[in-house]
Amino acid sequence: MEMFFIFLIGLVVGSFLNVLIFRLPRREGFTRGRSRCPSCGHVLIWKDLFPLISFLFLKRKCRFCSKKISWRYFLVELLTAIVFLGFFMISKPDSLLLFWPFSLWLAIICLLIVLVFIDFDYFIIPDKILVVTVLLALLLHLTNYFDALFANFLTGAISGAVFLLIFLATKGEKMGLGDVKLMALLGFIFGFPGILPVFYLAVAGALLWSIILILFFGGKLQTKLPFGTLLSGSAVVYILFHELFMPFLSPYLFRLYI
Numbered sequence: 001m002e003m004f005f006i007f008l009i010g011l012v013v014g015s016f017l018n019v020l021i022f023r024l025p026r027r028e029g030f031t032r033g034r035s036r037c038p039s040c041g042h043v044l045i046w047k048d049l050f051p052l053i054s055f056l057f058l059k060r061k062c063r064f065c066s067k068k069i070s071w072r073y074f075l076v077e078l079l080t081a082i083v084f085l086g087f088f089m090i091s092k093p094d095s096l097l098l099f100w101p102f103s104l105w106l107a108i109i110c111l112l113i114v115l116v117f118i119d120f121d122y123f124i125i126p127d128k129i130l131v132v133t134v135l136l137a138l139l140l141h142l143t144n145y146f147d148a149l150f151a152n153f154l155t156g157a158i159s160g161a162v163f164l165l166i167f168l169a170t171k172g173e174k175m176g177l178g179d180v181k182l183m184a185l186l187g188f189i190f191g192f193p194g195i196l197p198v199f200y201l202a203v204a205g206a207l208l209w210s211i212i213l214i215l216f217f218g219g220k221l222q223t224k225l226p227f228g229t230l231l232s233g234s235a236v237v238y239i240l241f242h243e244l245f246m247p248f249l250s251p252y253l254f255r256l257y258i
Contacts (some may be wrong), residue, residue: 010084011051014077040043051077104140112232119228135227152191160184201234
């Protein structure tokens with residue numbers, strides 16, 4: 001029953017994340033105004049707002065204009081619910097003391113999911129999301145990892161500086177300033193050496209993505225990729241599974257720099 005409740009909360013939160021993903025790039029407010037069809041703009045009725053269920057019941061069509069609804073809405077809701085459930089099973093917050101960092105980590109994960117899909121669609125990383133995530137990360141470090149606060153701040157500064165040098169050297173052709181800010185943020189969140197597997201996962205994902213584009217979709221070496229999507233996605237994977245693969249990877253990560 002507890003797991004079902006967490007999964008249900010994830011579905012509801014995922015529905016809200018869809019609102020953020022749709023409205024933030026359009027500079028629309030997300031605290032006011034009811035949900036509407038992205039095609040015809042018609043305000044949705046309450047029967048169309050049940051996560052997953054409404055999407056399937058309407059057979060992926062708008063009730064009013066019959067236009068197809070993107071699978072992304074379904075995917076974001078399902079993905080968020082699965083992540084909520086997975087993180088709950090891994091963290092096992094069985095006390096109020098543990099529930100506080102658990103909630104902060106979940107909030108950070110949610111904002112990273114928003115970045116995954118916004119950067120994928122628009123190649124932008126909204127500053128609003130970065131600012132809120134920084135505040136959440138700062139609160140998390142102040143209350144749970146205070147001893148590592150300065151080290152994480154330094155890691156974030158160095159990570160951002162490295163990406164800034166790449167941005168300047170390539171004149172912004174390989175990455176945008178949003179990627180620089182995001183890398184600095186992730187460095188602050190995870191510190192050292194945690195930022196390394198996040199970065200390596202993103203690079204491996206970019207390499208695999210490029211190969212698939214070139215082999216099957218006519219892509220070229222110059223084809224631009226949403227690296228913010230890869231960084232954010234890698235960060236979520238690291239949060240969920242770092243206890244599983246970090247002990248195995250740590251010796252190899254350090255060996256690269258010795």
